[in-house]
Amino acid sequence: MTMRDVAVVGVGLSKFGERWDSGLKELMAEAGVAALEDASITSNDVEMIFGGTMASGSFTGQEHIAALMSDQLGFKNIPAVRIENACASGGSALRLGYMAVASGIHDIVVVGGVEKMTDVPSAEAGTALGGAGDQEWELFQGITFPGLYAMMAKRHMHEYKTTEEMLAGVAVKNHANAYLNKYAQFHKKLTIEEVLNSKMVSDPLKLFDCSPISDGAAALVLAPLEVAKKYNDTPIKILASEQASDTLRLAERESLTGIKATSLAAEKAYKRAKVKANDIKLAEVHDCFTIAEIMAMEDLGFYEKGKAGKAVLDGETALNGKISINTSGGLKGCGHPVGATGVKQAVEVVWQLRGEAGNRQVNGAEIGLTHNVGGSGATAVVHIFGRSN
């Protein structure tokens, strides 16, 4: 079976943050219209929409999100499908959109991601987010998401001498990048000391080790590569789109110090894209907690197991370091509207590969990777993007 090459020809983002000024629909429109304009298309050109959102039912009372996106963007009775894979909803939606175009079933497809999280009190938001884990065997027993990742952090520290300073280093770097991103939720630089002194959430994770509750939306326009230049001067090719799953509950995993679904998806993605981990100079990884970025760096093959933490403190992953990780600010600094995150990661990589990332541009960016995780690792999606000329 020959698959067509697929390109991203339009990207759009809403401002991330506590968007008291906007509801679900306005956020969708903000990102969606920007993406359509970026691709120079109208709503009549779109053949299908995939909309990622995690828990809009619990956050806003609204399900049936993709039909609403389609409606809101003026699409004409096209098939609309909402995708939910917890915090990997956006990445999973992108993968299905990619499949629809690669297979030749559709030409122009829109992939949207959105989450409006601030309409409910944060405790309620925490409960809703808990649905990403095993409700019966984890959440109902009292563990929270920071708790799940804290256990992974503790084990990582035990096995590899990872330190709280290394975790804090991730937050400091990502806030420094977010400071340069006008779409980011936070424009506040942090110091290691500030992170270490922030309020304990779940030992060893402190407040500034955790990504925030956010509102936001992101959108992409996909087209066959062969006609992509019609829509955009710098189409960005999707070199690989891969996904893997694992047990929902942490207790049944083979290891607590890495996410197997990530390594499996990455292995397939490198093979498909015919690149190696060390060809990647730019990556948006899933840093829902600082420990998650360290595990991702290792599971994606950028660093050997146990070596990532030191690399962070050595500045190797800072903007234009050895590998620029989370130039957008990541989930930590840019914000984490859960259903939008996987799509936003792709928007950032596209901007970087086009050379449109402004004062946070990675020099000579040719290949970029996005890594989106659902829950504590039951889903992982890896995409690799490249300049097409």
Added chain:
Amino acid sequence: MTMRDVAVVGVGLSKFGERWDSGLKELMAEAGVAALEDASITSNDVEMIFGGTMASGSFTGQEHIAALMSDQLGFKNIPAVRIENACASGGSALRLGYMAVASGIHDIVVVGGVEKMTDVPSAEAGTALGGAGDQEWELFQGITFPGLYAMMAKRHMHEYKTTEEMLAGVAVKNHANAYLNKYAQFHKKLTIEEVLNSKMVSDPLKLFDCSPISDGAAALVLAPLEVAKKYNDTPIKILASEQASDTLRLAERESLTGIKATSLAAEKAYKRAKVKANDIKLAEVHDCFTIAEIMAMEDLGFYEKGKAGKAVLDGETALNGKISINTSGGLKGCGHPVGATGVKQAVEVVWQLRGEAGNRQVNGAEIGLTHNVGGSGATAVVHIFGRSN
């Protein structure tokens, strides 16, 4: 682009009803294991799973449902994606599974649908279901789903002299069919009088005009038709898989007496399958309310606008009538676990086309159709199935 023919090679259903004995996981396992056994495959053979569910977050606190299905069925780290399109979640999941196999991306794919609705009080379930409509412009203003369909019924009665007896006729027929289905929630025959005398819910819809709150799950195994005989002696071919959308809110629709997304999806499906509406002798249609079945009969082209109600009272749509509609008992009699419904419809049609429907077998069934609606009609999915030899 040449697409491969796709066949259903395995089907499975849980008992539908108020399943106090089972949670989400047990329901998934009940249907999923039955489908794997029916296809004579093991969990190692499955390459991807699409899981339909509407509001598991609100009903049970559990999101990330497809990863959980994959985990529960012992699948090996395969991509798992949850699909949500309100009450059309199951049909939409089937369409994506079909696309994955037809395109050659995957060979063996499982499509599951599940909903566990009885873990919350029914008022709370009603609020969760309301998320299928426009939360801001409909639900928040006080309208409920029976209210939305009641408005459609009133307008249909006004324009076409449709009567409350005709609506009641749908419920009577579907309960008669459900009486013959061991998986059905209700095994109680009704009379027109009983329906007319049942408690008013939203004028003109009475309690027995409404489908119930249900727990249940359904699953399908899909494979390329060319190898389908390896798995099942009577593979059933998917002749068409089409979907359309419309505005989320009823107020913006062109008409209240029909669902445009249904006619659009049906038109495409008949063209793709190269059949006409009157070739269909067997259909599972989306009777969330009795008026919905009457509109479906017309929107699918089985009857002219305004003629469906009389046909019901004349017995034309009863088992082995002119066209057998909802032999399973439909949503009304078999039950409506919302995310499972679209998948269950396909299970019933497959049983019928195989000749395995027992005492509710439609004689000489060769072609069957399923019709799954999300919300008040913002999504409609139509599948056409045929015996492959």
